[in-house]
Amino acid sequence: MHNQGLGGWIHKRRIKSQHHAAVIEGEKSLSYAQLATRIDKLANALRQLGVEKGSRVAYLGNNHSAFLETLFAAGGIGAIFVPLNTRLTPRELNYALTDSGSTVLISSASLDDLAQAAKADSPVVHHLVLANEPGADSDYERALSNADAGYQDVAVEHEDPAIILYTSGTTGQPKGAVLTHGNMTWNSLNVLVDYDVTSDSKALMIAPMFHVASLGMGALPTLLKGGTLVLQDRFEPSAVLAAIEHHSITSLSGVPTTYQLLAEHPAWATTDISSLRMLTCGGSAVPMRVLEAYERRNLGFSGGYGMTETAPGVTSLQAERSRSKAGSAGLAHFFTDVRIVDPVGNELPAGEAGEILISGPNVIKEYWQLPEASEVAFINGNWFRSGDMGYLDEEGFLYISDRLKDMIISGGENIYPAEVEQAIMELDGVGSVAVIGVPDEKWGEVPRAIVVPVEGAEITAEEIKEHLAGRLARYKIPRTVVLTDDFPRTASGKIRKTDLRKTFGGSTPPAHIL
Template sequence: MANDIASADTGLGSWPWRRARITPDRIALIDDDRSLTYRQLADNTERLASAFRVAGLDRGARVAYLGPNDIAAFESLFAAGLGGHVFVPLNTRLSAREIDFMLEDCSADVLIVAPSHHDVVEQLTVRPSTILTLGPGDDVPGAREFRNFMAQGGLGDGFAPVGLDDPCLVLYTSGTTGLPKGAVLTHGNLTFNTVNQLAHLDVLSSDRALGIAPMFHVTGLNQVTLPTLFKGGSVRPVGKFDAGTVLKSIEEHAVNCFSAVPTILQMLCEHPSWQSTDISTVRYVIYGGSPVIERVAKAWLDRGVQLLQGYGMTEAAAGIYLSIADGAADHPVSVGFPHFYTDVGIAKDNSVHPVTSDDRGELLVRGPNVFSGYLNRSEATDSSFDGDWFRTGDVIATDHAGWTSVVDRVKDIIISGGENIYPAEVEAVLTDYPGVVSAAVVGVNDDKWGEVGTAFVVTDGRAIDKHDIAEYLAGQIARYKIPKSFHVVEDIPRSATGKILRTELRTIAADQVPH
């Protein structure tokens, strides 16, 4: 009966059942301790959804998850979708106070928590009515064990179908400025993001994918992982990133694909085991957040791996642009071309214009993958749209062949003496200087020019002469773009998704860096 009911579903809740009917005995999810076939995933999903119903959850109830990437996270996602509930993966790097805010903001009915975060739960003041632990939970008062809870559910009872417009997922933005906002993604948003991926990439039913990016981030859930499961491949969640362990896993399990931020790619190719590890099975890697450093890209390309830079955001579930295999190596800083079911435009002269070559402007996007709005934030939702176009806040530039680059954030542009300075452009040149590992440029107030740039650089340990860097930049970019001061630091602060925390750097620059 579950299969018949599922055939009427149009969203995420139906995926395990449809795949279980096509390839029931293929491995869907696997880790070092266990594996699930598609048939087993479908059964577990239905039992958990049934257990949620027995516990009194109504349609629209929020199921929060706090823990590392795990098979249980996928079971919870699909069960929430099947029951018409909303899955809310929480950032594992946040404090109890920040988790409290999100649990209250989304009105969580269930909290599923891994043993690694039991101490956080003990500090919470907001406690959902049902708390489930992924292991012994004696140290969490009132909690129930996840597997025992699931076992109380049945099979064959049937569920009302979900539709494309029904909410499926709430993902909280990084909150680099102000309080984080919960982006509400529908079943249709996730479904069309997956279709976009399949139209852009040759995802195979035989693919073995690593789930490296955290599942509280839209990339961890929707890029590579869900498209691979949609096609009937296998996904191996990575609970904690360790470069040596991941390289070993790639070789031992003949991994074909994964998604990551540039920092992860750099850590992998700089690991001592890099050269001795067989990565010949890896066909492609999708990365985003910022362009990869040239030497890192070369290290992967020299090993025969396609590096495909993508551009997206939580509000677009996530994909908007993605490189293509033909030409990606020749366009290392490009995010490629728009996804199939995604419209893009440029905001200019108080209207939306088509994206043309040799033109820069704020990117606007619309399509069935674009979210329905922010949870409990109608004002923020309204201000983020221009009609049915979502304002990304990112500035793009497109060449004559259609290859597009994200040149900066609208709010990050430095206006110095009336000239626009795009920090990302300066940073890309800085990282080519010998000894510079990474760089970030922010604007600070200046009495003469209004704003000037200040650069933060991380080195590989060698001494860096700041005057030599400035002279090097003078041969690469216009004089007005050269930062007026340089600050050598041990690390550049980044969000969980790898984005530079420029607000934090601006504070440091204003307080400590002479200019």
């Protein structure tokens, strides 16, 4: 085959696993042969719309077989897949469509108002609307039915771009991380080496696949191995528990809140979950009470550390080490290397904290059309600067100690304070603002805005939230606002966020909280 990338995966699985279920949605099931045929039809339909190697094809929707069909069809042509976060605002989505230069948008009918607003004044030329029910009549299904089913083997190399995933910008604007076919393939191999994924695996996909963790750690490795994906378009505890029992689910991935809500559900005690053999959890550490609830049912958690730019796996902590290495993010994945360095790039010994650097074939080479940002993201050519602080113990287990980039992780969603701060500063009456993460029992942490008003101005939390509505996704909008007279600053005038967290980071900080 000429196609060495993702676009050839399901074509090969059609031969090896043709009758095995690839995707289950509700009562509908697609075998690998059926999925391959639909992918081929979509690839040919996209060609009829002018899509060619290097073109960008965007997708806006929750978990659906069409997400996977679009990913693999684009890969079959050599086009670049642009999955969009459904929780973003029209303005944020428009930026991604415009910056990526996406000419085709495929979106769910349930999100049509959002899609229509997002594509206005963007490069999108063709918009295929997808029915909410799999296989129901729609623009998307008609495009498939009118297309040829033949597979065309296009030359695609591991170095070619496969996906552009937009990350919240540390300086206010999102950056498009360019994940190559090789990045996604090697990440999947890391998962297959370090986790218990087999051809009889049934992975319940409850986290949205437009997030790299769900796609890279769950969906792609399972399909590469020939297992089955059971798709749910949203997280609802009772539906998850029912699916685990009905489909004999073997693996589940989520954030601590996911597992907490399952364990607290009335059906938890009576649901047969004996088929489960792999639970992975990311975003933050699993609270002890949640860990104990699963241990009582003979289950443990695998954890890890990763980011969009590493496709996403960097380290993994196996379930059997979750207590002996409590607080650790685990060991580097098999084909990935981690080192800790001081501010000038010198490698540090075990136990000393510094910046986490990452190298491996799963690490991106560039950001989309941002050569300067791409250059400064690396040290010595191929060591990616994570922007996170941590240390390695004597056995090589990684511990995360701080975030250089101040990123907030709320319910598995990444929030960059600079983006929120920039939006708040557009409001009259705001003199200075800093956004920090504060503990939250349900979401792990949520954003809090600390505001210094312009002298004489009166500002309320409601005004700030109203101003941000429509500008930022809801999860990025601060839950609380603190008014203060001034910020602790360095000699150069920079805000000391470490000091701010000490003063305002608790659940009931001093000063005026709104």
